[in-house]
Amino acid sequence: MRARAFLILLLLASGAEAQERIQVAVSSNFVLTFTEIAMAFEESTGILALARSGSTGQLYAQISNGAPFDVYIAADDERPAALEHSGYGVKGTRFTYALGRLVVWSRKADDCLAVLHDPSAGYIALANPDLAPYGAAARDFLVSIGAWHAERIVLGMNAMQARSFAVTGNAVAAVMPYAQLTGLARTNSRCVYEVPADAHRPIRQQAILLDEKNVSAQRFLAYLKSDEAREIIRQYGYEVPE
Amino acid sequence: MNLYGPLWLSAQLAFVTTIILVIVGAPVAWWLARTSSQAKPAVQAVVAMPIVLPPTVLGFYLLILLGPNGAVGSWWVQITGSALTFSFTGLVIASCIYSLPFAVQPMQNAFESLPKSYLERAWTLGASRLDAFFSVAVPLSARGFVSGIVLSFAHTLGEFGVVLMVGGNIPGETRVVSIAIYDHVETLNYAAAHRMSLVLVAFAFIVLATMFVINRRWSER
Numbered sequence: 450m451r452a453r454a455f456l457i458l459l460l461l462a463s464g465a466e467a468q469e470r471i472q473v474a475v476s477s478n479f480v481l482t483f484t485e486i487a488m489a490f491e492e493s494t495g496i497l498a499l500a501r502s503g504s505t506g507q508l509y510a511q512i513s514n515g516a517p518f519d520v521y522i523a524a525d526d527e528r529p530a531a532l533e534h535s536g537y538g539v540k541g542t543r544f545t546y547a548l549g550r551l552v553v554w555s556r557k558a559d560d561c562l563a564v565l566h567d568p569s570a571g572y573i574a575l576a577n578p579d580l581a582p583y584g585a586a587a588r589d590f591l592v593s594i595g596a597w598h599a600e601r602i603v604l605g606m607n608a609m610q611a612r613s614f615a616v617t618g619n620a621v622a623a624v625m626p627y628a629q630l631t632g633l634a635r636t637n638s639r640c641v642y643e644v645p646a647d648a649h650r651p652i653r654q655q656a657i658l659l660d661e662k663n664v665s666a667q668r669f670l671a672y673l674k675s676d677e678a679r680e681i682i683r684q685y686g687y688e689v690p691e
Numbered sequence: 692m693n694l695y696g697p698l699w700l701s702a703q704l705a706f707v708t709t710i711i712l713v714i715v716g717a718p719v720a721w722w723l724a725r726t727s728s729q730a731k732p733a734v735q736a737v738v739a740m741p742i743v744l745p746p747t748v749l750g751f752y753l754l755i756l757l758g759p760n761g762a763v764g765s766w767w768v769q770i771t772g773s774a775l776t777f778s779f780t781g782l783v784i785a786s787c788i789y790s791l792p793f794a795v796q797p798m799q800n801a802f803e804s805l806p807k808s809y810l811e812r813a814w815t816l817g818a819s820r821l822d823a824f825f826s827v828a829v830p831l832s833a834r835g836f837v838s839g840i841v842l843s844f845a846h847t848l849g850e851f852g853v854v855l856m857v858g859g860n861i862p863g864e865t866r867v868v869s870i871a872i873y874d875h876v877e878t879l880n881y882a883a884a885h886r887m888s889l890v891l892v893a894f895a896f897i898v899l900a901t902m903f904v905i906n907r908r909w910s911e912r
Contacts (some may be wrong), residue, residue: 504877506877506878507877509879510876510877510878510879513879571759571774572777572859574859577860577874579874579877579878580874580877580878599861599862600861600864602861603777603859603860603861604859604860604861605859605860606855606860606873606877614859617754617755617758617760618758618759618760619754619758619759619774619776619777619857619859620777620859
């Protein structure tokens with residue numbers, strides 16, 4: 450019995466050693482895209498890239514407190530820059546991997562813009578602007594069209610939760626990343642409104658290396674810049690910088 | 692950002708929840724203490740389940756049930772015009788479920804330790820069952836009531852996971868103190884997080900210490 454337990458442990462330990470892995474802090478808007486990129490990356494390099502998702506601000510707080518991540522994939526450029534200054538990020542490794550787009554989505558309304566202006570229609574969900582760049586951009590947009598009314602706004606702790614409020618019908622609409630028009634949000638969609646880019650602050654999504662000596666992490670960031678990865682990023686509805 | 696708004700909101704939530712739980716929980720506790728019904732273990736299990744279930748399970752089902760498409764939520768929409776999720780009323784319902792065992796179990800224990808002869812004596816002296824309950828059972832079980840009240844108040848004050856899932860973080864409505872502290876920590880606003888947290892630490896200590904002092908006095912009597 451004891452021998453078997455030992456054997457299982459040994460197998461688990463050797464299995465873990467056999468494959469190299471890196472820990473990546475991924476902003477939740479990008480998780481689905483990341484998963485696909487990580488699969489292609491593993492296929493070509495054998496390195497496993499594991500995602501820990503959260504809002505950009507939440508992950509920033511964790512990294513600033515010494516969380517053991519190798520790469521940070523944010524939804525803005527401010528926080529990666531701040532990590533570069535504070536020394537948690539490696540200088541000169543920061544780059545823009547995608548430009549985010551914002552959509553209004555609803556499974557209940559036929560006109561996504563009209564529903565934002567109709568106070569009796571129900572709640573509007575977005576990510577917490579203090580923690581999530583998409584939340585801040587969503588607030589910019591709602592303020593610019595005069596539809597920001599605090600009593601109608603419900604905040605998810607990240608973009609994923611904001612979407613789930615609208616998917617479950619608890620909010621009438623969500624202002625969320627274009628990349629999240631997947632799964633139930635695609636099949637159950639009644640209306641989608643693409644927010645013009647000039648109606649909110651630019652969503653310049655940057656990545657940065659956190660562990661200077663980690664070669665696997667460096668290879669992953671190089672892969673994130675490759676044509677294969679850029680194609681995947683484009684397919685998910687992001688713009689890719691030149 | 693208002694520092695005491697979330698604390699005050701949490702206090703209101705805990706207060707309303709505690710009152711409802713005493714009114715609803717006392718008959719349940721009484722029934723559980725007295726019954727020899729086959730259904731007792733099942734009812735006991737249902738009452739105790741919130742202790743075992745992760746807040747995410749409660750939060751998930753409440754998000755579905757209380758939402759405008761849910762069984763309870765749609766009915767509430769017809770009556771009041773608004774859904775239960777993202778509202779103070781919704782949080783009261785969630786908290787009542789979440790803190791139910793903390794109200795019922797101490798009261799049940801107190802009722803169980805009550806000698807049956809006391810009640811029988813009251814009945815033979817002509818007291819109605821309700822009268823006997825209020826003038827004999829309740830005063831003699833005061834310790835259980837105090838524990839139930841204190842624990843459900845304190846437990847509701849510390850509620851986090853369920854609120855995170857069905858609250859929506861609306862100031863003055865669902866942004867309770869635990870959520871506000873979480874936000875402050877995530878945005879690295881540690882000064883504000885400290886201020887709120889210290890109030891809670893002090894409160895928890897004072898309330899629990901007071902309860903234990905009262906309990907000791909009672910058992911010395």
